[in-house]
Amino acid sequence: MSWPIDDQRTTTKLNGPQMSKATPVTLNDVFPELFPVIFTHVPLPNRVPTLLSLALTSHHLHNVIIPHVLYNDVRLVGEDQALPVLKRFLEAVKDASRNNNEGTIIPTQCVHHLCIDSMQIGVPDTSLTQLQNLIDIDALTNLVSLTLHIEGDDSAPLPKTFWSSLKEHCPNLKGIHLTGIPPDDNTEWIQSEIFTIQGLSSIRLEGVLQETVFGLEMPTLNFDFSTIPPSLHTLELRMSDTQGFYSLDAASLGGLLSMVLPNLCVLILDHIDVGKPNMTNKFWRAHSRLERLELWRKVTGTWFQDFEFGLLPNLKAFKSDFISARNILPYVAQSLVSLCLLDTYNAQASYLLRTVAPGGTLPALRSLGIHRRQSGNSPKPFEGHRWREDANGVVTEVPLKNAARRFDGNYLMSVARAAPDLEELELMGDSDDTIDSITASLCRMRKLNRLTLSGPINGNNAPFFKSSCNWTEYADWDLTVSEDLFGRYGPSSSDQAMHDLADGCRTLETITFGNMIGDLLIKDGVSARIVRDTEGGSVKEVRKIRAWGNIIGREEEW
Numbered sequence: 145m146s147w148p149i150d151d152q153r154t155t156t157k158l159n160g161p162q163m164s165k166a167t168p169v170t171l172n173d174v175f176p177e178l179f180p181v182i183f184t185h186v187p188l189p190n191r192v193p194t195l196l197s198l199a200l201t202s203h204h205l206h207n208v209i210i211p212h213v214l215y216n217d218v219r220l221v222g223e224d225q226a227l228p229v230l231k232r233f234l235e236a237v238k239d240a241s242r243n244n245n246e247g248t249i250i251p252t253q254c255v256h257h258l259c260i261d262s263m264q265i266g267v268p269d270t271s272l273t274q275l276q277n278l279i280d281i282d283a284l285t286n287l288v289s290l291t292l293h294i295e296g297d298d299s300a301p302l303p304k305t306f307w308s309s310l311k312e313h314c315p316n317l318k319g320i321h322l323t324g325i326p327p328d329d330n331t332e333w334i335q336s337e338i339f340t341i342q343g344l345s346s347i348r349l350e351g352v353l354q355e356t357v358f359g360l361e362m363p364t365l366n367f368d369f370s371t372i373p374p375s376l377h378t379l380e381l382r383m384s385d386t387q388g389f390y391s392l393d394a395a396s397l398g399g400l401l402s403m404v405l406p407n408l409c410v411l412i413l414d415h416i417d418v419g420k421p422n423m424t425n426k427f428w429r430a431h432s433r434l435e436r437l438e439l440w441r442k443v444t445g446t447w448f449q450d451f452e453f454g455l456l457p458n459l460k461a462f463k464s465d466f467i468s469a470r471n472i473l474p475y476v477a478q479s480l481v482s483l484c485l486l487d488t489y490n491a492q493a494s495y496l497l498r499t500v501a502p503g504g505t506l507p508a509l510r511s512l513g514i515h516r517r518q519s520g521n522s523p524k525p526f527e528g529h530r531w532r533e534d535a536n537g538v539v540t541e542v543p544l545k546n547a548a549r550r551f552d553g554n555y556l557m558s559v560a561r562a563a564p565d566l567e568e569l570e571l572m573g574d575s576d577d578t579i580d581s582i583t584a585s586l587c588r589m590r591k592l593n594r595l596t597l598s599g600p601i602n603g604n605n606a607p608f609f610k611s612s613c614n615w616t617e618y619a620d621w622d623l624t625v626s627e628d629l630f631g632r633y634g635p636s637s638s639d640q641a642m643h644d645l646a647d648g649c650r651t652l653e654t655i656t657f658g659n660m661i662g663d664l665l666i667k668d669g670v671s672a673r674i675v676r677d678t679e680g681g682s683v684k685e686v687r688k689i690r691a692w693g694n695i696i697g698r699e700e701e702w
Contacts, residue, residue: 171198176208180216187699189664189692191217215254219702221261223271230274237283252283259291259702261665265302265326272306279309289319289346291702294326301326307337318345321702325351325383339371345407347372348380350414369399376405380412382440401427409458412438418445428455436697438463440662441486448472461697463513463662466492470500470527477501482697484513484570484662490549492516495528497562499539509563510591511696515661516551516573518606533558550574551608553581560588568594568694572661574606576631583648592651596693599657599670611635612657617670638670642686646674650681656691664698666691 174182186194192214199209220226233252240248265272272292278284290310292302302322310317320338338347372379381400397416401423408431418424424447428434435458439447443464448471455475461482462472469485473496483506485493493514498504529549530541535557549555551571559569566589575582586592597608600623607613611634613623627634635641642655653674658666669691677684 172204179213187695211251211254215251217257218255219259226260226271256288261293262295263292276306279313287314291321294324321348323350335371344373346378350382367396377407378410382414384415404430410436414440415442436461473500477506482511486515489526490529491531492528494558495531506563510567511694513570513661550576552577553585556585567591570596570661572598579633579644586649593653596656599659642672643683646683
């Protein structure tokens with residue numbers, strides 16, 4: 145990689161006058177201090193493998209990247225990896241202390257963002273124990289963000305000693321992200337331990353906070369939002385009881401919507417119901433800096449009734465169900481970069497994109513997710529679910545008996561007309577069209593790089609290709625489907641499906657089959673990077689990788 149630097153020039157004499165010629169500069173000439181800044185532009189899921197590959201290209205880059213840049217972002221997956229790595233970190237710190245090696249660079253000194261995935265708590269000698277040991281000896285004083293994805297139904301709450309250590313020994317901490325939070329009797333520990341950490345700019349919490357028994361009175365959770373740090377840039381609250389009911393009582397909801405967080409740019413909510421529209425409009429007026437707003441499946445109520453132009457002028461990323469999207473899209477569609485539509489019926493998503501969005505286009509949109517429920521020829525009066533657009537752009541409303549929609553070439557054609565510059569697309573639902581018809585419409589999205597399709601799912605969602613139930617990756621799911629039900633395209637393996645999709649749409653770089661939409665990390669996903677013989681050429685290889693969903697707008701998330 146090289147590029148011209150204007151302030152470093154040589155001159156070349158060509159038959160008389162001197163002419164300036166830019167000196168080629170390579171990565172070896174870049175100041176080492178700039179590398180951490182440069183690599184913030186590489187999405188976090190791709191950062192570590194990119195750094196490792198680059199470090200192998202020269203001794204100079206190896207010394208620059210390892211350990212300073214490589215250990216800036218550390219993600220440990222599972223106790224089998226996290227526990228021994230943290231123990232090695234601990235021994236390295238102790239060895240340096242015993243040997244008085246003041247000049248020795250210890251990897252933990254370079255760690256600014258730490259993620260432990262599938263952490264277990266409540267049992268002896270886990271990664272949590274070793275993490276707290278590291279914190280207690282001031283080995284992670286430069287830590288800026290901590291992400292813990294907790295695993296296990298029998299997990300105990302994080303101990304108070306852990307939070308005390310974090311507050312005392314991690315003075316630079318700005319972000320806390322917890323998922324899989326285990327059930328507890330109350331939420332006081334969140335308010336007393338997390339909300340009180342000074343200087344936090346990001347709080348992200350997801351989990352089950354109350355044990356409930358089906359059939360008993362629905363419980364509510366109480367939060368005192370007055371203790372939330374006013375410096376927050378990001379707030380995510382996705383918490384429920386074990387039955388998945390709404391989690392906030394009326395007083396807590398009022399406290400949430402009466403907050404004024406002047407720096408708030410990201411708000412993600414689930415399991416909340418709002419009954420008064422004037423409460424939300426007041427909140428939107430107070431938070432005009434919001435750039436990303438996500439209202440997940442269990443967020444209900446009148447969030448955008450009587451919405452007005454100018455309330456959210458900086459909104460770039462939005463996720464919601466059909467009703468909220470219908471109410472807000474006329475005001476924000478032209479500036480949205482990322483959109484995810486949840487729980488749509490039949491043609492509702494294409495109806496939103498082509499009819500509700502002004503002019504039938506979203507010119508800035510680069511990322512789109514559509515969750516289409518298995519609704520068939522439902523007699524219910526779902527707005528827009530009978531909408532159709534033909535190849536000439538003629539719009540009709542089909543009879544109820546023909547209302548059922550799948551992700552066929554015609555559906556994707558409407559999506560492409562609404563957002564021709566999409567770079568990534570998630571489709572959760574099934575298809576019964578030919579591969580040629582599907583890829584012909586995908587090709588209309590001239591910049592499409594990442595494609596995520598739903599894998600085998602029971603209940604309200606079917607696999608995108610029915611034959612995927614028979615793929616070896618899903619053998620343990622016991623979802624075998626007879627070949628006579630495959631439809632017009634039935635790939636026998638994930639490799640075949642990825643080859644066919646990538647050969648038909650030559651811009652694709654990554655293809656994933658997953659069982660969630662809107663999730664960054666798809667744990668049960670089957671994913672591959674497409675290797676081509678030339679740029680835009682035929683597929684040479686499909687190389688299996690960790691499964692990620694849409695990442696635009698979430699480049700700094702684990």
